Amino acid sequence: MASVVSDNGRRGRLSAYAPVFLWVAVIFYLSSDSGSMNETSRFLRPLVLFFFPDISESSLGIIHGIVRKSAHVIEYAVLALLVLRAMSTSHFEVLRRYKFVIPILFVIAIASIDEFNQSFSSARTGTYQDVLLDTAGGITAVLAVWLWTRFRRVSSD
Numbered sequence: 001m002a003s004v005v006s007d008n009g010r011r012g013r014l015s016a017y018a019p020v021f022l023w024v025a026v027i028f029y030l031s032s033d034s035g036s037m038n039e040t041s042r043f044l045r046p047l048v049l050f051f052f053p054d055i056s057e058s059s060l061g062i063i064h065g066i067v068r069k070s071a072h073v074i075e076y077a078v079l080a081l082l083v084l085r086a087m088s089t090s091h092f093e094v095l096r097r098y099k100f101v102i103p104i105l106f107v108i109a110i111a112s113i114d115e116f117n118q119s120f121s122s123a124r125t126g127t128y129q130d131v132l133l134d135t136a137g138g139i140t141a142v143l144a145v146w147l148w149t150r151f152r153r154v155s156s157d
Helices: 010-030 037-051 057-088 093-097 102-118 128-156
Strands: none
Touching: 010 057, 010 102, 037 057, 057 093, 057 102, 057 128, 102 128
């Protein structure tokens, strides 16, 4: 991954790490009661009914569940990519050396904290299955970048 930040001063670190922390804030907001199934059905249900007016309630519930679980994969894939970007631009050699491992560990930590927090909410449930789903999203994103960089390196030789 090419260096995104040329200046490793305060401004460079801010541009590398701020997106990570902003995305973690988005994840924690979505894991609050504001992101519960009842809340997301407010906009998802009318959207699905617009495109599929004759859909059954059970099918609507299945689509809602698929969209919500897909959101887990996508939001944690984005988190992994943001952490990978930050590690790739770090002036610390150890962070650059482990740039493909640290994002996965970070995803596991944030997903675990997120699900633990959800277990205290009456509108949400925290499950280890969601941590596994979140981790799968992070691993998939990191693996895709790793494979892409390996392929580019091999094809440029």
